[in-house]
Amino acid sequence: MTDLSHERVPYTGLIEEKVDSQELFKGHFLQAFRDTVRLPSSALAKREYVVHPGAVMVIPLLEGDDGQVQMVLERQFRYPIGQVMIEFPAGKLDPGEDCFHCAQRELLEETGYSATHWAHAGVLHPVIAYSTEFIDIWFARGLSAGSQKLDEGEFLDVFTANMTQLLQWCAQGQVTDGKTLTGALWLQNVLSGAWSLEWQEVSIA
Template identity: 65%
Template sequence: MSDEHLIEHTVSHQELLHGNFLHAFRDTVRLPDQSIATREFVVHPGAVMVIPLLHTPHGLRLVLERQYRYPVAQVMIEFPAGKLNPGEDPLLCAQRELMEETGYTARQWARAGILHPVISYSTEVIEIWFAQELTLGQRQLDVGEFLDVFTATPEQLMAWCRDGQVTDAKTLTGALWLQNMLAGHWPVSWQTLS
């Protein structure tokens, strides 16, 4: 089945902002009915999110973060995440972000999938990774980065998602992956790193 009846075609392309992190554009597009519209969007370098599984004698715990997010002016509960550097392998980025933000390194990794968190105005794609066999070391936060690291059970996370305490799109998607992976519905392939 063809999607041609849905596709918009670029007529013109205008740069609005080229910042340190984001690159914003306004395009003029021809719609499927041949009318003209504008589309404003942000080009994003891509990112990774890690779902760290901490196996303890008392059961499974998840490594999470609390971080103030300026655009929404509130402290958010999130899984560790960070943007890709140009040309960076997503697994290496996931390893780097986990260690920098939480201090943990992981011996086993499994790629879950991808998510597009804001398809209406951004090109951002986030790769989702699971990590386990964690070892705690020293955090190496970026300059100007402030966050708390804590653990919670999967049940606590699901309750926070249900009750609106977790509203971050990537963390909600991570919770969906986690729930289905733990139930055996969405299996992942683990790889052991030396």
């Protein structure tokens, strides 16, 4: 195995330079492009990709009196693959919206919950081969139940599960959504104490 521990600088020799760009499609919130790029070898190549506005995912934690932690999850039909998926609450950024506000908004709209404590975990790039999409990952606790504010045409089944159940679903292939699999990994490490979070208290309007 190659030892890369000494590498501490960007791999500038791998960067591709955009020479030309052609818009192929412009939809409601997605755009597709075909770019001409110059490779590190100086040869030219084509790159087709989708521009996405970015999104957030929230891992909402319900802490019981017995100390057991439950996660708030959703079931949602995803048309492109024709399946009902188990997912953490998530949604795309509105134009000009910051990620934290989006996380608060999506949690309330999709689940009806508001949270008093929030922690930013990190960023996920789910489809680096053909999309600019990033997903900002947030944890939320101190949950208060309220009413959902779903978009027109949006249908969700909100439910709770514990860590054992979630990991079992991941192992059995019942959870195949990439962001939720990443969320499960992050949560497992947080609950074990291997990874830390910096929690901040936020007042609920």
